[in-house]
Amino acid sequence: MxxxxxxxxxxxxxxxxxxxxxxxxxxxxxxxxxxxxxxxxxxxxxxxxxxxxxxxxxxxxxxxxxxxxxxxxxxxxxxxxxxxxxxxxxxxxxxxxxxxxxxxxxxxxxxxxxGRVRDIDVLEADGVVVPGNLYVGVDSRATRIINRLRRVPAIVAYRAGGPLAMLTWRPPSFTITLDDGTRVVRAHSVVAANSGWYGHGLKIVPSAEVDDGLIDVMVVSTDGLGRRHMAAYMNEAKSGRHVERAAVEVLRTTSLTLSADAPVPLCMDGDEIGTLPVTVRLRASALRVVVPA
The missing domain is CATH 3.40.50.10330 (Probable inorganic polyphosphate/atp-NAD kinase; domain 1)
Structure with missing residues (x-):
């Protein structure tokens, strides 16, 4: 270089x-x-x-x-x-x-x-290129709160966002269409992951890889995961252990269409962008990035 x-x-x-x-x-x-x-x-x-x-x-x-x-x-x-x-x-x-x-x-x-140049995948969500992750649900509600706390130290804002979001959270029903069909599920969050990391160090979808040609879609249903479990769930997300919960399912696809029966923020890599419904597709090896040798 x-x-x-x-x-x-x-x-x-x-x-x-x-x-x-x-x-x-x-x-x-x-x-x-x-x-x-x-x-x-x-x-x-x-x-x-x-x-x-x-x-x-x-x-x-x-x-x-x-x-x-x-x-x-x-x-x-x-x-x-x-x-x-x-x-x-x-x-x-x-x-x-x-x-x-x-x-x-x-x-x-x-x-x-x-450094060397690495070819990585990106998501494209209704024309917006997303290198990291797209997400909706309590996670995106938390992001809306975090982005209003600009004057607060980052670690404090990120850790406060989740609990504050849960105070008024009502899980909607999401309609999710993947390569293999459509399902409807009441869920706390749906994450379409390319990188799998967000929220100041949370390994939210640990199986996601930036160059495997697939979108890892994590669906966190409400079955067996109520408000009283969310603090433990978020703590487990620091290491990725939360995906071991029965309420968490990770699916793999190259395309995704997502809608909900109630308004919910749509976030992409830390910002609220657009509204549901959204269609996401994978663009394999589309972005060239310099990384350490």
């Missing part, structure tokens, strides 16, 4: 407004190594995607500097056009960590200069 040109797309509000400063430390090391480095501070998700496409078409490595949402926006501009990389600068950074991306300045500069 040495000798390549980099364009960084920086989310100015990521990581409680620390992402830009973190990137400049990495950029300094890249320039000292002889790399060409440009920085673009993004104004919106659309601006991030458009600037990413332009940079990718110029043959530059496009660096998403921010959290999982920023990675999603940049991936949407880069997919099918070129190569991207990630400098974690958000609150959760789950997708970056799933790929083994380091957090320290020296490690990031080394990855960008000497």
């Amino acid at each position: 040495s000798g390549r040109a980099f364009t960084a797309l920086v989310n100015p509000i990521s990581g409680r407004r620390t992402a830009e400063r973190a990137w400049e430390s990495v950029a300094t090391l890249l320039r000292e190594a002889g790399a060409e480095v440009d920085t673009v501070v993004t104004r919106s998700a659309r601006h991030a995607a458009e600037a990413s496409t332009l940079a990718a078409r110029e043959g530059r490595v496009v660096v998403a500097v921010g959290g999982d949402g920023m990675v999603r926006d940049v991936a949407g501009g880069v997919v099918g056009e070129g190569t991207m990389a990630i400098v974690p600068g958000g609150r959760g950074n789950d997708f970056a960590h799933r790929l083994g991306v380091p957090d320290d300045t020296e490690g990031l500069a080394s990855m960008l200069l000497t």
